[in-house]
Amino acid sequence: MVQRHRYNYGDDPSQWGELFLPGLPSGAAHRGVVVVVHGGYWRSKYGAELGEPLAADLAAHGFAAWNLEYRRVGNGGGWPFTFQDILAGIDKLQELAGHHALELAKVVALGHSAGGHLAVWAAGLDRLGQPGLAAEHRAVGANPDGVRLTGVVSQSGLLNLGDAEELNLSDGAVANLLGGPSSDFPGRYRYADPMAALPLSVPVFAVHATDDADVPLGMSVSYVEAARSGPVPAQLVMVPGDHFALIDPAAEAYVKCRELVAELLA
Template sequence: MQRHRYNYGSDPSQWGELFLPELPGGGTYRGVVVVIHGGYWRSQYGAELGQPLAADLAGHGMAAWNLEYRRAGNGGGWPGTFQDILAGIDKLQELASPHSLDLAKVVALGHSAGGHLAVWAAGRDRLGGLGEREHRDVGADAGGVRLTGVVSQSGVLNLAEAERLNLSNGAAANLLGGPSSEYPGRHRYADPMAALPLDVPVYAVHATEDDDVPLAMSSSYVEASQAGSIPAQLVTVPGDHFALIDPAEPAYQKCRELVRELLG
């Protein structure tokens, strides 16, 4: 397995690490998995959470891009976190040729807050209709790499409900610089629910014993998606919140299976 680290910006948190399996006889990697770590968007949690997943995916023959980004507390939050997710994904355009990456299939695997960011990024084509000012702040107009599928691992997919429930002591308001009563446009723009319906498949995987992110974060998103042409699917797995990012656990192994399915 090969590992290559690249920056996509000048900030110390704007980087990713590309994990590549060996390709016997050369050829091209069929698709890429973008791994987006969680941690309720806070700076004390970083890309080390995604490294075991990216290494496992590469060990099973898939190219994986473990993405770091600015979080609330180290230059992220609004709009930096959102800018970084799109810029980090778009960096794959530059890496495709030197590393023989086929970008026809780019699937995101995101855990917790990373699940939120993955599904949000999958809706980038719809963001322009959610708020002109917010769209300008994030700078999402530039063409880039489009995600072709997402596996969300206990993702925070209903931001309005996360705020109502005060998950992780106000994590949603902390991400967006204040509550929705002060910044309604930001909260709507950042909420994956607002971008429905999507035209890419989303598997909302949720651990049955998850005490950190309620099952309703996934189930309400899936329910709201049913009117679209490609409704999201809810998949429940055994274990707690962190079983989803432990390669030894069946909960994670189900996620790997779904990623492989989306890569085709």
């Protein structure tokens, strides 16, 4: 039987997550955690209800899942607050590990759309503290002793912010997130772009739906091509369906994502 526990990681109404746990034999521990990061072009119109079916399904298949909510544009989010929340929400697992027998040697993120961007960005955090981005790194306030992701399954993620801005995806969503155009905030754009953290030392599966009309395939293709020469090249995985098939537990597209999560946790 799946258990659900809601916890706050800050004082804002959007700073919370819900932990979905499968039943365990007495004395056993949950081996790894899946952090579910919902999408919605970083806007407050969309919330953690998008990730709830995925977290419930993962728990039903034996995985501990942490469905993470965060501040978005329109309810206190945007730069740098959305980024702060993603890191703080993941770090909350350190506190929860003792309460719920979580083993944090493997923490994998499953992120859809804008959530894919945030998940892959968080996986590259340790590569972003370089001198040229020091001011942005301080603004986000990353904890050097925090929980680090050991793999990501990006579901039609916005993995190339430069191209996303140029294409004006979702009527200027990137500029909404970062407070203005890249010409005004080049440091923010570079810091927030998963491309800037390449090469990564953790695996990334860039899953993209063949009929996705919301996020162009180029978002995943350009990232995977740029990551090709790294120590752990990202992999492009094409699945059938549209943008939302990826978050439909009954769809083949989502089932493939769950299989990739299991592979990363194995």
